[in-house]
Amino acid sequence: MWNKLFNYLGLAVAYFGFNFKAQLEYRTAFVSQSFAMFLNDCIWLVYFIMFFDRFNVLKGWHAEDVATLWAVTAAGFGIGHSLFGNSLGLARIIANGDLDGWLLYPRALLPHVVLGKMSASSFGDAIFGYVVYLVVVKPDLPHFLLFTALTCSVALLFLGFSVLTGSLSFFIGNGDSLSEGWRNALIAFSTYPMDLFDGKTKLLLLTIIPAAYVSGFPVEALRKLSLLHAAYSLLGALAVVATAAIVFHLGLRRYESGNMVAMRG
């Protein structure tokens, strides 16, 4: 059991290095894409801070809180998708029948597939998250450690969410745009404070658009240095990952039956 876990961790590290090397083959594109995403995030952040400041949107919310919200969301998204880049394109991989190749390897399919690529723009998101948190919020050590842990939990959630939405392709044909639309909805909700939404909407954000675990709980955890809120976030992430794994494997059965893409070969 432990041996196997360490073996997979070793494989993951090998893939990170390998993917990074592949990105560096096109250094200019890699740098310009990550930098553009970094800049993009900065533009939004400045805009939001101005917005919240000018219109007094939510009592008790200040520039620092807006920055924390963006930092944890962007860093989580960035870590999740830069290291596990294939999760972003999973819908298309499934619809094109490209899982075939991955099925030939002696490895657990899902973890292996998502490791297979790195996303340059997501790399920019990750950098942005940490830079903003360090520069704008200027945390002390406990806050920074909690932030780091939370970004990993959020990364796990995004990874699971992308796998979950991407797996729709097993059932509906090419679910690429639906997967993207759903993910964008999650991001849209995650970039605003939870308190803006009423009870029913909050229920939605705890379930099918799980933004509460992306920014809601993490921001509270960081504002109050509350481990309880951090635990909520982690639990949410684990639930999403578990659901994703189940849906993916149900879908894989359809894939293996060949009926999903009947008559392709």
Next chain:
Amino acid sequence: MVIVMKLAVEVDNLRKVYEVHKRRGLFAREKSEVVSVDNVSFSVPEGQALAFVGPNGAGKSTTIRMLTGILRPTSGSARVLGFDPWKDRARMAFHIGAVFGQRSQLWYHLPAGDTFDLLARIYNIDPREYKKRRDELVERFDLGALIDVPVRKLSLGQRMRAEVAASLLHKPKLLMLDEPTIGLDINARHQLRELIREWNRRDGLTVFLTSHDTGDIESVAERVIIINHGRIVLDDTVDDLRNRKEFAGLSLEDALAHIYGLEHDASLDDDKVEALIS
């Protein structure tokens, strides 16, 4: 004296039926079934080089995808190197190599050597063992300087050589090749066939090959199975097939075309008969 041959592949009444949905109007859907592989049985002894051929849509790649564990059959069973491909897919994968001509496992933007390193991790190959194996493959596949060149800069022939070498890294006992020479020029094709044959004859590698190129069949395979409409229509050694009376004076290519054609007519007759009965 009885010689017990070990079997690399054992297929028993393998059948694959696809469900096809056709849209009728806005909501109604019509379900129909298409039989892709129809109760196929055969076995391949260890060390044999087998060509598995047939026209497009005959059920070749469905069979290959079932044997590699990608697809589950509707019924029937198979053992590949003693494994059940659908239960033990991952464990079986340690012992088979696969090259699909249309799909590369080498990373396009990186040198082949980098992919080799990664594959060593994926297949858990011991580092010292890996180095030895890699050197051997580089030498026998004449990859020398090519190993450090990004794959996108290689010619197709060089790439396919690296591709086959990569699939042998983990010392598989069985190599599955799906259209390995497609798109290659004459020299590259020749070289690749020679290599595959050498690994088969000298190292005892079992080879399972599909191809539309009769040259591949003649120079690599000892035995040929022809499949059409999901059924095996011929299973013979390549030599015997060539020496058959009815194909005297015909090239292998013409002989195959003849067999595909006969089969086609026969199936038409079946339909007619069925129509008459009902």
Next chain:
Amino acid sequence: MSALKKYWAIAWISAKSNLAYVSEVWSRLFFLAVILYVFMCVWKATFANNPAGRFEGFTLNEIVWYLAFAEAIIMSSPRVTPLVDEDVRTGAIAVQLVRPLSYPLYRLASNFGEQIVRFATTFFAAAVIAVVLGGVPDNFATGLLFALIVLPFAFVLDFLGYLLVGLSAFWFEDTTGLALIYSRLTMIAGGMLLPLELFPENFRLVLKGLPFAYIVNGPAGLFVHPDLTVLGMVLVNQLVWIAVFSLLVAAVYRKALGRIALNGG
């Protein structure tokens, strides 16, 4: 006249083929609904904290309709940059030279056809959502008429910017980063999330001097506050900017063709 027909045919085909992607339309509308709902919640909270009931002449309902119209413009913008980028890199742009077509006009026509279809579907859905969220606005008919007068010019202007970014592929190794930043400028400087009238004074003056204001804020502003003077001003600005961008495209395109000739295609 026959030249015009040719490009009209291209626009028509592109519009028709775009209608085929039904799933893409649905997920766009899903995302749109989410975004408008989030905006609605944010502005509700904002209005609740500011009892005056109006921001620079905007009521809550007007803001929602402004956002619906602006969002429909942004979301209907076809992604033309990657297409141009690819044409440049694959040399397809050189192949175009032997056809009796102008490449920029060909792209314009096809872009225009696609954007009209996308806008029509998106705005229809946005309007339904806005009616549900806020009710029918005053001056709906006049507003729509005024907005539709300036909208085609907004589409052309929007297109020219992305075309320029795409043509930069002649010089840059990667244009995705640039396209990202440019699209963010259109969103924010164009006034997608916030009418330019609500920006701080000095910001607003700068932004009104940029072309982006006449892609988004111009039409959306006229839609909620139809005004003949504003209509004339928006039109003049659009035409001036279209002229400037067209000259730029012509210059860049000529320079690029020189490079093709040098490289032999």
